[in-house]
């Protein structure tokens with residue numbers, strides 16, 4: 001979708017409400033409080049009056065857009081801009097593009113990233129898993145502090161470990177770790193991967209003994225330069241890492257560790273929907289569930 005089309009289709013509050021009602025209720029409003037399907041439309045507003053419990057509600061109850069005074073066309077435009085910014089868009093830029101103050105820009109980005117979290121899915125089939133470290137550009141303050149404490153600047157201690165799991169020709173899930181070790185990695189893999197999956201990893205010790213849990217565990221010994229055995233390789237996840245690192249260069253100083261998981265959710269969502277026309281609709285739909 002192009003931006004002109006977006007403005008034409010969702011340029012008014014009415015158009016946005018109609019779209020959300022269609023996505024959420026398919027034309028039949030359901031009371032969020034008592035689940036009754038009998039209601040009457042309140043005149044001159046977007047609210048419905050429940051005939052069972054007498055509450056009034058709109059499609060926004062229980063969504064990320066509830067309790068904001070921001071017009072819905074701005075929410076829609078914010079989602080559009082975030083989806084279309086390949087390397088991400090700063091909340092300040094978002095605020096400028098939407099004509100809102102910087103706090104609102106920050107709030108919008110945070111809530112929309114929450115709707116991009118598709119954490120509930122289970123991966124299956126051939127699944128590549130790999131860990132990497134994100135970050136590394138120390139600012140001066142940290143550098144001085146580290147020197148003072150005698151840390152090795154070239155070490156990994158200032159980087160954040162991240163675990164990625166990607167279904168071959170499917171979706172990716174990325175998780176921030178406290179530490180890249182088996183104690184943390186294994187429970188995540190057991191939770192996110194179906195037992196029937198074939199897991200593919202390198203020889204890192206954190207993946208040890210997972211063969212008995214999944215239907216297969218193919219370990220590629222990268223240190224012995226074994227990168228591929230037939231269909232088994234980790235090129236897909238490595239491709240995602242290089243894309244992610246290119247995107248982060250030049251803007252990582254704005255992503256604190258607290259926001260890294262949100263940022264990764266955004267990048268994963270965009271990767272998962274990169275060639276799909278339903279990215280925007282999916283994001284709208286997800287935003288109704290929160």
Ligand SMILES: [Zn+2]
Pocket residue numbers: 031032033034035036050051052053054055
């Ligand atoms: Zn009700």
